[in-house]
Amino acid sequence: MAYNYNFFKHLILGRRLVNDPIYFKTKELTAMEISKEPKRTEVLNFLLAYLKRDTTYLEIGTRNTADNYKQIKATKKYSVDPGVEFFDPTIDFKLSSDAFFKQLDEGSILSNTIKFDLIFIDGLHLAEQVQKDIENALRYLKDDGFIALHDCNPPTEWHARENYNYRQTPAHGYWNGTTWKAFQKARFNPSLFSCCIDTDWGLGLISKKHPLGKAIGPNNPFFEYNIFEKNRTVNLNLMSFEDLKNILQ
Ligand SMILES: C[S@@+](CC[C@H](N)C(=O)[O-])C[C@H]1O[C@@H](n2cnc3c(N)ncnc32)[C@H](O)[C@@H]1O
Numbered sequence: 626m627a628y629n630y631n632f633f634k635h636l637i638l639g640r641r642l643v644n645d646p647i648y649f650k651t652k653e654l655t656a657m658e659i660s661k662e663p664k665r666t667e668v669l670n671f672l673l674a675y676l677k678r679d680t681t682y683l684e685i686g687t688r689n690t691a692d693n694y695k696q697i698k699a700t701k702k703y704s705v706d707p708g709v710e711f712f713d714p715t716i717d718f719k720l721s722s723d724a725f726f727k728q729l730d731e732g733s734i735l736s737n738t739i740k741f742d743l744i745f746i747d748g749l750h751l752a753e754q755v756q757k758d759i760e761n762a763l764r765y766l767k768d769d770g771f772i773a774l775h776d777c778n779p780p781t782e783w784h785a786r787e788n789y790n791y792r793q794t795p796a797h798g799y800w801n802g803t804t805w806k807a808f809q810k811a812r813f814n815p816s817l818f819s820c821c822i823d824t825d826w827g828l829g830l831i832s833k834k835h836p837l838g839k840a841i842g843p844n845n846p847f848f849e850y851n852i853f854e855k856n857r858t859v860n861l862n863l864m865s866f867e868d869l870k871n872i873l874q
Pocket residue numbers: 665684685686687688689692693694705706707708709710711720721722723747748749754
């Protein structure tokens with residue numbers, strides 16, 4: 626049987642990758658993150674129940690609503706998604722988050738006096754967009770409401786890559802994007818309380834009122850991944866779901 630040069634080249638490169646310690650460690654960290662409990666839905670429902678009143682929930686970026694949105698227990702809820710990754714005919718606003726907030730400001734959808742109890746930001750996972758989403762969400766958040774952000778705790782720089790489509794990395798298709806940078810910026814803001822629940826790729830929480838954790842000094846002005854990694858626990862105010870329950874009791 627004849628093998629061509631490319632066949633051997635891929636075999637050798639493949640072996641090198643699998644035996645590479647960084648590749649191996651990344652695979653291990655991916656598996657560890659996937660095994661963490663509870664998932665985002667349980668934490669979000671806990672926050673809504675904690676408020677002990679009728680609640681209004683907004684989710685930016687819903688993809689398949691069966692995965693989270695439909696399981697959220699709020700009195701009123703609204704979904705926003707332009708349908709980039711998944712077509713779901715039940716989405717309330719088939720818009721980007723920018724277009725949604727613009728129309729909200731103009732009073733052409735819902736009401737520009739609406740305030741939400743919980744806003745879950747899980748749309749485009751690039752820092753600049755996430756920061757805009759946080760700023761807009763803060764304007765439409767009740768004083769004692771919560772903002773939650775998915776994917777704030779990427780286990781490696783490969784998970785935190787900018788390019789979603791490039792999968793030839795040790796993280797393969799797993800992608801948290803650069804959301805962590807926008808959350809980090811919120812952690813540097815002295816007018817906000819924040820923490821990150823250490824589960825499901827890091828659920829960042831922000832509040833204007835609840836003492837989730839005080840801001841820290843801006844110790845990573847260029848948002849370098851290695852500095853983030855070294856200071857991960859403090860910079861994210863990383864805590865367990867039990868820690869959160871103790872703070873909010
Ligand atoms: C990670 S998925 C959301 C997952 C969902 N929140 C969940 O918990 O299962 C990201 C979604 O954000 C949407 N998206 C992408 N760009 C967006 C934007 N600019 N504004 C709002 N949503 C966006 C995509 O269409 C995709 O469905």
